[in-house]
Amino acid sequence: MNIVVVGSVAYDSVETPHGSRDDQLGGSATFFSIAASKLGATSGVVAVVGEDFRDSDRAILSDHGVDLNGLSVVPDGKTFRWGGRYHEDMNDRDTLFTHLNVFQDFAPDLPQAYEESSFVFLGNIHPGLQSNVLDQVESPRFVALDTMNLWIETTRDKLVEVLGRVDCLFLNDEEAKQLTGQHTVARAAQHIQKMGPETVIIKRGEHGAILFSQEDIFYAPAYPLEYVTDPTGAGDSFAGGFMGYLARTGDFTPANMRRAMIVGSLVASFCVEGFSVDRLSEVGDEEIKRRYGSFVDLTSFEPLSL
């Protein structure tokens, strides 16, 4: 197993201008691990579900080679549920409900086989739990963490503490500015790098993502899709594609980190083309290579002739 991922395995109910779905498979660990599998990386999930978790959804994950030994099932428990409504332009969404259910008492406990993993993805959960997971991995080579405004506001100290132990942080523009008090992402990234993570990835949704990695700065656009079906899971798919590619190649040079950014962005572009993991599930190597080529077309330009 290449990557330990802690996060949610959830049932989402989403409403979009193009349709609605109830109780579809979702959650950060789900999107991450399926995205990573597209690059040939195996994830071991650390999460919890209820007895209502469907065998068919378990099969979707295991068909992608995801290790489910760390997925506990709470007898008589109910799986975490999230409901959201996307606005016309798909950039904004309202959370309609969040039912933590079995996640309320989640205490991550890693199977022994996970302890020697080289890669760890700490999905967006309480920083205390993220620390707890990290304590259980012996000597990881690359640890990435995703977070959100809630933790910056409510448990900043614990977040800062765990940041000191990670190699890579994913967050959006606003969160980067909020965490550091800086006015530009360039300055915010420098401050975050001093807090621990050598690599800071600013997620910008349909505007792509920026990588700040030691001295390197790289801009990966999002692919300008004609139709977006369901944006849920785009960020975690990005992270899964990014880390899956790093785990697959084992190459942390700046040139390869840049490739990993494009891979993250292209995997996210597949994710949003379908509800849940519908589209992502069916994508194969050929489509990945073809869309990588589309990113080359989208961004390349020639020297200035003046």
Add this chain to the structure above:
Amino acid sequence: MNIVVVGSVAYDSVETPHGSRDDQLGGSATFFSIAASKLGATSGVVAVVGEDFRDSDRAILSDHGVDLNGLSVVPDGKTFRWGGRYHEDMNDRDTLFTHLNVFQDFAPDLPQAYEESSFVFLGNIHPGLQSNVLDQVESPRFVALDTMNLWIETTRDKLVEVLGRVDCLFLNDEEAKQLTGQHTVARAAQHIQKMGPETVIIKRGEHGAILFSQEDIFYAPAYPLEYVTDPTGAGDSFAGGFMGYLARTGDFTPANMRRAMIVGSLVASFCVEGFSVDRLSEVGDEEIKRRYGSFVDLTSFEPLSL
């Protein structure tokens, strides 16, 4: 003269987290024409000011080779004034006041020397006035138009009419979706192309800009600056850099349109580094070439190795 530009020449009062300035030189025609001059293109301004327009500001424009024969001065009139306050993160701003003053009765009248211009930039004013200017240019080679939500909402018919006569439209994500009723910019751009402009440029502020030009799609990021002093004029500087480069090279191939996008973005990045046109004014060829190289560094990546 290469480019006729119609738009505002204004006095702006801006408040930013980094300081305030009253009655500084601004306006779409000002930013556009100075930006275009950086690429060696000469603009002829069609605009109106009051008797309070300072000689020193006239000198700034003419020092950049801007033709002011089309700049009328209304005796006893007051120059157009705009006041705005930028929020902490510089992405949002509140308009504090808009005093049209002499712009209220503006009826563009082109000096004869302007009538044979090859390039026309119709800055963000009433679509009826944009049409009126276009009527006065004999057979332009490339006409670009900038607009905003106000005109889409209040004078949609007139806007659609003038769009049928232009080659290039500048607008932001929201405006593109508003104008076409589409949910993604990719679909919106296709719809706009059917309305007339072969080239659609979606402006995204600190997230850069996307070009849709016939079959070509190109993403130009904004440069992730560490400090932004005053975002006013960024969009018009982008347009000025873009068209200035096209006017300078006379080359409308896809490869050159892409270069022009990067030039637009880099000129805009200089604009926002200072108040008014302070920073833009001082930029020379060497700095432009150097920042073009920074955009290459920011965006380039190698083929996938899987």
